[in-house]
Amino acid sequence: MHVDEFLDPKILIVSGKGGVGKTTVAAALALVAARHGRKVCMAEIDRKGSLPKLFGGGEVTYEPRELSPGVWGLNIIPEDALAEYLRVQYHMSRISRVFRSTHFVDYITTAAPGLKDILVLGKIWYLEQDRDHGGGAHGFDTIIVDAPAAGHMATFLKAPQGLADAVRVGPVRRQSEWLDEMLTDPKRSRVHLVTLPEEMPVGETLETSTVLENDLGISQGPVFANAVYSRLLTDEETDEFEAIAADGKIDELCDVAKTAGIKLDNDDLDALQGYAHFLKVRRGIQSDHLKKLRRGTTQPVMELPFLFSAGLALPDIDTLADVIEEQMESL
């Protein structure tokens, strides 16, 4: 698949269970899009996420800010979204201050669940439509949404349908229909689920995927399986090494090392064997879950490597973007 085809829907929604590296994957997708000349907006939802740290610090607020060339970030806070909505739709900015100074949004969203989600989706709609609300249009080509954790995902995306059911007439009804159209049109929105090759995340991902497909009719793209131990060593190589050790021929390996000027003592050899074994065992567990994931989903699975790095930073995101582009071609 060509990158342009992959980036055809303007809105890419990235979701997954907490701790699976959702933001990292969203950032890598953003880099892919930016590399291909798109102006990208990464939207976090109502939280202080790890996005700024990935891009070297600062804060991400409701007002989009350029984080790295071509990649912008914003934090969609429901209170701010409500204020913008009231300002744009009803020309009321004074009253919106009252909303923010009280817990009003909390009360009202409890009374009318899904309203918070609607406000967030409404902001995404504004970004997609790219209307000028006074601050100038942004002209984003791609909007990557770092969506709520998978458990809340279905509720989040179902909110417009729910609101349309509850409100029979008037502007709000019309607006909730617009949002629903935005989400269910495969040319406009697509969801990517992120998971880890582990028991709980895979189970939850498959459940969410089924709900998206059967209940919500929202288009999905490849599922990302994150932090897969890469094949620095194949199982066969590990076995070969273990056989050499079992035959008592480890000295031969030490001699080979010596010709390259490397001195290996017994501790070194133990470490080499230990990590080879560790990799094999962990990957064994991971591949069981990857199999389950592939069997359970109708989507292609993209494996992203475990990063053996000294701390997650932009170069690592770059590496992931490379891997994604590579796998995109074979889709």
Added chain:
Amino acid sequence: MSATHRVNPITEIVDHKEIVVCAGSGGVGKTTTAAAIALQAALDGKKVAVLTIDPAKRLAASLGLKELTNEPSKVAKRKFTTAGLEMNGELWALMLDTKTTFDEVVTRYAPGPEQAERILENRFYRNISSTLSGTQEYMAMEKLYELYAGSDYDIIVIDTPPTRNALDFLDAPRRLTDFFESRVLRWFLMPYMKAGGGIFKVANVAATTFLRVVKRIIGGDVLEDTAEFFTSLEGMYDGFKERAREVSALLQSDATSFVIVTSPGEDSVMEATFFAARLNEAGLPFGALIVNRVHPRLGDGVDVKPRQLVKLEKLDGQGRLLAKLIDNEEAFMRVVRLEEKNLDALARKIPKHRWIRVPYLEQEAVDFQGLSQIANHLFEA
């Protein structure tokens, strides 16, 4: 004091405490840790209840939780025998059901059955358990208190909800009672609050304008539901507050111990540090830190220069094999060093004699054998 032998912090907690709260950020193995602690305590002869929030399906199945509800059920003895474990006590398990727990709380504190009924049927109330943040945390605390006060367990181990913030549940009872009591809300909803027979209209211009806008956006019935909910709650606030105070006192007492669960990743280490500080501030007893999923350190790192590695790669067969082994070892050592750096930062905040490290295990802890393997690490001297 040099001759005193080191006591394992988890053993100490299980021997002396009645409540163990496992807390930490999401995805660090909190539920598994809670289950492993509970299992070991039960194997050793105690009557144990473990309150889980959202267990993995296979773990829930091994605990017999598939068919379970909000009330504790005893895990059948044969399940342990099958797993080759000797059970000397009792293990009871339950899974928190926020909605049911909340219903029970309402029924308990409502002045009469009619008022309880009115609240339970209110739409605003029905949405609370699924949408209002803090509800799950509050109900976990309620359930804990109920288990503690109403039964004879030797020890109760609880898992905490996967909040964005590991310490949200500490504030949840207070936040929720504040929410119910909000004066600002009352002021706004005044025109909707029923006084006597009809709707009481006050000449409150700001509130009325405000309500007009809200009504236009979300509809009047939503406001009526909200107002009705808060009206029906009248007279129940003292009960809520009293209970929140009791739960809070229980958590601060000698009977309780908090176990912080973390992974060696930077984010969870930061969260653990922050959480330890908060416990301290709030006067809550910290018991142990469990560091899960640690990449093992095997050796001090092979001393190889890049050009030597290139040379080795060029040698066929065994040379290339060796080069790949070294590459693999170097990759893991980078991770090990990073994790050690993160953990060193943590050691400056939480003394190491309170730590237990649990390495990656060769099998996943989704059954009693797996749990007991983890327990072996946790309880090892």
